[in-house]
Amino acid sequence: MYELNKTAFGSFLAQLRREKGMTQKELAACLYVSDKAVSKWERGLSVPDISLLVPLAEQLNVTVAELLHGCRVEEEQRFTREETEELIRKALTFSAEPPERRQARTQKFLPLYGVSVVLGLVETAAVWAVGLAGTEGAMMLLIINVIFGIVYGAYTLFWMPETLPRYYDENHVCNFAQGAFHMHIPGVYYNNRNWLHVLKAMRVWCVVSMLLTPLCTAAAVVFEQATGWQVWCAVLIGYIASLFGAIVIPAKKYQ
Incomplete structure (x- = not known):
């Protein structure tokens, strides 16, 4: 019901990486993962683990909410309560130790x-x-x-x-x-x-x-x-x- 849009996520990720002038290998090195993992994220074949959301967002100069939403949000715009709750539920679909x-x-x-x-x-x-x-x-x-x-x-x-x-x-x-x-x-x-x-x-x-x-x-x-x-x-x-x-x-x- 709250499945993350992997295609939108991957496209936005690839866009942000190119804007930063980074290769998949360079981004992977910053996160201690392989470049194959980054490639799969950008192609919508898989998504990163929840533990990587914050460092990934920091490397790309966006918020975690923007990363999950799949687009940038202007400073004057704010997520509604319903939108925020939906993003949280999407994030919780990532694996985490109870x-x-x-x-x-x-x-x-x-x-x-x-x-x-x-x-x-x-x-x-x-x-x-x-x-x-x-x-x-x-x-x-x-x-x-x-x-x-x-x-x-x-x-x-x-x-x-x-x-x-x-x-x-x-x-x-x-x-x-x-x-x-x-x-x-x-x-x-x-x-x-x-x-x-x-x-x-x-x-x-x-x-x-x-x-x-x-x-x-x-x-x-x-x-x-x-x-x-x-x-x-x-x-x-x-x-x-x-x-x-x-x-x-x-x-x-x-x-």
């Missing part, structure tokens, strides 16, 4: 997150207190682990969407961007077949790394006296490699 689902996920993971953070901080404080974080490299690794465990862990558990926009399934997209967070690994493509597996692996990595990194750092400092900086360096490399592995392995396996 707030109830996010709330249920928060309730599910909050105890796990809380316990992991407390144990990770206790382990880190203990390693620091007994003098096993005496080297600059060891202290830096502990700080990185605390930041990643608290901030990155909370993000993956509570705020990262469990379902990707449909354009990920229609194109080969190797970028994920949400706010200030950007994830891009060349050759690794995300879609709704592998995304949940990637997300689960990242969540496990966050919890396990917070608990194991202080212990591994302490062990590296102890053995460093006999084997030199190589042991601590191996811990750091393992930390970084395990993070990439948590993303790449499930993404490739279920791609």
